[in-house]
Amino acid sequence: MTLEAILRRDRAIVIAALGLVALFAWIGLVWLSNDMATAAMDMTGYRMIPGQNLMMPASSPWQPVEFAYVFVMWVVMMIGMMVPSATPMILVHARAARQRAALGKPLAATAWFAGGYLLAWTTFSFAATLGQWALECASVLTPIVPASSRAFGGAVLVAAGLYQWTPLKAACLSQCQAPIAFILRHGGLRSAPTGSLALGLRHGSYCVGCCWALMLLLFVLGVMNLLWIAALAILVMLEKVLPFGRAVARLAGLLFVALGAWMLQPL
Numbered sequence: 001m002t003l004e005a006i007l008r009r010d011r012a013i014v015i016a017a018l019g020l021v022a023l024f025a026w027i028g029l030v031w032l033s034n035d036m037a038t039a040a041m042d043m044t045g046y047r048m049i050p051g052q053n054l055m056m057p058a059s060s061p062w063q064p065v066e067f068a069y070v071f072v073m074w075v076v077m078m079i080g081m082m083v084p085s086a087t088p089m090i091l092v093h094a095r096a097a098r099q100r101a102a103l104g105k106p107l108a109a110t111a112w113f114a115g116g117y118l119l120a121w122t123t124f125s126f127a128a129t130l131g132q133w134a135l136e137c138a139s140v141l142t143p144i145v146p147a148s149s150r151a152f153g154g155a156v157l158v159a160a161g162l163y164q165w166t167p168l169k170a171a172c173l174s175q176c177q178a179p180i181a182f183i184l185r186h187g188g189l190r191s192a193p194t195g196s197l198a199l200g201l202r203h204g205s206y207c208v209g210c211c212w213a214l215m216l217l218l219f220v221l222g223v224m225n226l227l228w229i230a231a232l233a234i235l236v237m238l239e240k241v242l243p244f245g246r247a248v249a250r251l252a253g254l255l256f257v258a259l260g261a262w263m264l265q266p267l
Contacts, residue, residue, distance in 0.1 A: 014094045014110065018087050025080035032073055033224045062133050070132060073224070074125035078215075081233040082121055082207065085240045089179040089203060090114050096189055107189050108196035116200025117207070124208050128215065135219060150263045153220040157260030160213040164253025172209035173249060176240050182206075211236050217256070 062070075090110060097107040140149050163169055175182050182203060183189055190196040214232050221228040235252055239245040 014091055015087065018083055018090060018114075022080055022083045025076050025083070028076045029080055029224075029226060029229065032076070033226050062136075067129060067133065071126060071129040074128045074132075075122055077218075077229060078121040078125050079118065081215075081229060081236065082117075082211075084233065085176075085237040086114075086117055086204075086207070088241065089176075089182070090117075092179040092183070093189060096183075100189075105191075107191055108193045112193045112196035113189075113200035113203075116197040116202075117204035119197070119201050120204025120208050124212060124215070131216075131219070132223060140219075154260040154263030156216055156220045157256045157263065159260075160217050161253040161256030161258075161260060163213040164249045164256070169210060169213075169249065170246060172206045173239060173246060175203070175206035176210055177245055210239070 090113065093107075093113045094110045097110055100107045140152050175185075183199075186199060186202060190199055214236060217232065218225070218228065235248070239249045239252075242248060
C-alpha cells in the first residue's frame with residue numbers, strides 16, 4: 001500500500017470518527033430537547049433537570065445534580081455544534097502525524113489535539129452553565145423558551161451583532177480559517193501528548209473567542225431550540241470554511257443588530 005493510499009485511508013477514518021462523535025452528540029440533543037419539551041407542556045410552574053425524570057419547582061434554587069446535568073447538556077451541545085467546523089484542522093493534524101510517522105518522527109496522536117480543542121469548549125460550557133443558572137434565577141429565561149425579557153433579548157442580539165464586526169472577532173476567526181498557517185504560527189505540531197493537548201487547547205480558545213457571542217444567542221433564541229442550534233452551527237461552519245467567511249460573519253452581525261433593535265422597540 002502506498003503512502004498516499006494510507007493517507008487517504010486515515011482521512012476516511014478520522015472523518016468517520018468525527019462524524020460519529022457529532023452524530024451521537026446530535027442524537028443526545030434531540031433526546032434532551034424532546035424530553036424537556038414534553039415536560040414543559042405538562043409541568044407548568046416546574047422545571048425539569050435535563051436528561052432526568054426529576055422536576056423542581058421553578059422558584060427553587062438549583063441543586064448540584066441539576067447544575068451537573070445542565071453542564072453536560074452544554075458540553076454535548078458544543079460538541080455537536082463545533083466538531084464539524086473543527087474537522088479541517090483535525091484532518092491536517094492527522095495527515096501530518098501519518099507523514100511524520102512514515103519518516104520515523106512520530107507526533108502525538110491526533111486525539112490529544114482534538115481533546116485539547118474540546119477542553120476549550122468544555123470550559124466555555126461551564127461558564128455558560130453559570131450564566132444560565134444566573135439568568136434562570138433572575139427569571140429571564142428557561143431551558144426551553146427564548147428569553148422572557150425583550151430588552152434582554154434585544155441587548156444580547158445587538159451585542160452579538162456588533163461583536164461580529166470587532167477586530168478581536170476577525171483576529172480569532174483568522175486563526176480558525178487557516179489550519180496550516182495556525183500550526184506554523186504557533187511553533188508546529190508537537191511530539192509530546194501534553195504539547196499536542198496544549199496546542200489543541202490554544203486552537204479551541206481561538207474558536208471560543210471567535211464564536212462565544214454566537215453561542216450566547218441561545219439564551220435569546222432558546223437554549224434547547226434545535227432549529228437555532230443547527231442554524232448557528234451552520235453559520236459557524238460557513239464563517240470558518242468559506243474564503244469570504246469574514247463577510248458572512250459581518251452580514252450575520254448586521255442581521256443580529258437589526259433584529260435586536262426591533263426587539264428593543266417599545267410595544
